[in-house]
Amino acid sequence: MNGMTLHRTAADRAEELPGSSLEHPFGPDWEVFKVRGKVFMLMTEVPGRPVVILKSDPGEAHALREENEEITPGYHMNKKHWITLEGGDGIDTGLVKELVTESYRLVVGHLPKSEQPVDPRTYGRPA
Known part of the structure; x- marks a missing residue:
């Protein structure tokens, strides 16, 4: 997947x-997606490479980084709880959608009920 497809898919x-x-709180070069005010x-x-930065469970983030060279610690974010995706052969549409949904669920799970x-425990998961 190339970088522009990565951005569009995410x-x-x-x-x-x-x-x-x-929102664009850091200027036009940053697209920030929030749920109830939380990123x-x-x-x-x-440097010219499109990236997507997502929240991730620390154990899952470590495993993802080990398995995919296109997944690195979160750029300008907590390296334990955030990951950065770049376009490349190891990244496909299904993975991008899954990781975006998981990031969303993690954030929703920390909001007041x-x-x-x-429901972050069931949303987007197979029945």
Whole structure:
């Protein structure tokens, strides 16, 4: 997957998520997706390379980095809880959608129950 397809796939998935909003608090070069005011995804370019930055469970983040050279610690974020995706052969549409959804679920899971737009334990998971 190339970098522009990565950005489009991630943005399309983020826009589908209940309560998701797009903001540009760091200027036009950063797209920041939030749910109820909390960031779950950032997109920008790092020296000309499109990247997507997502929240991830620390154990899962470590495993993902071990398995995919296109997944690295979160750019300008907590390296334990965030990952950065770059385009490449190890990244496909399904993985991008899954990781965006998981990032969203992690953030929603930390919101007060009354503010959660979905049940983070079941949303987006197979029945």
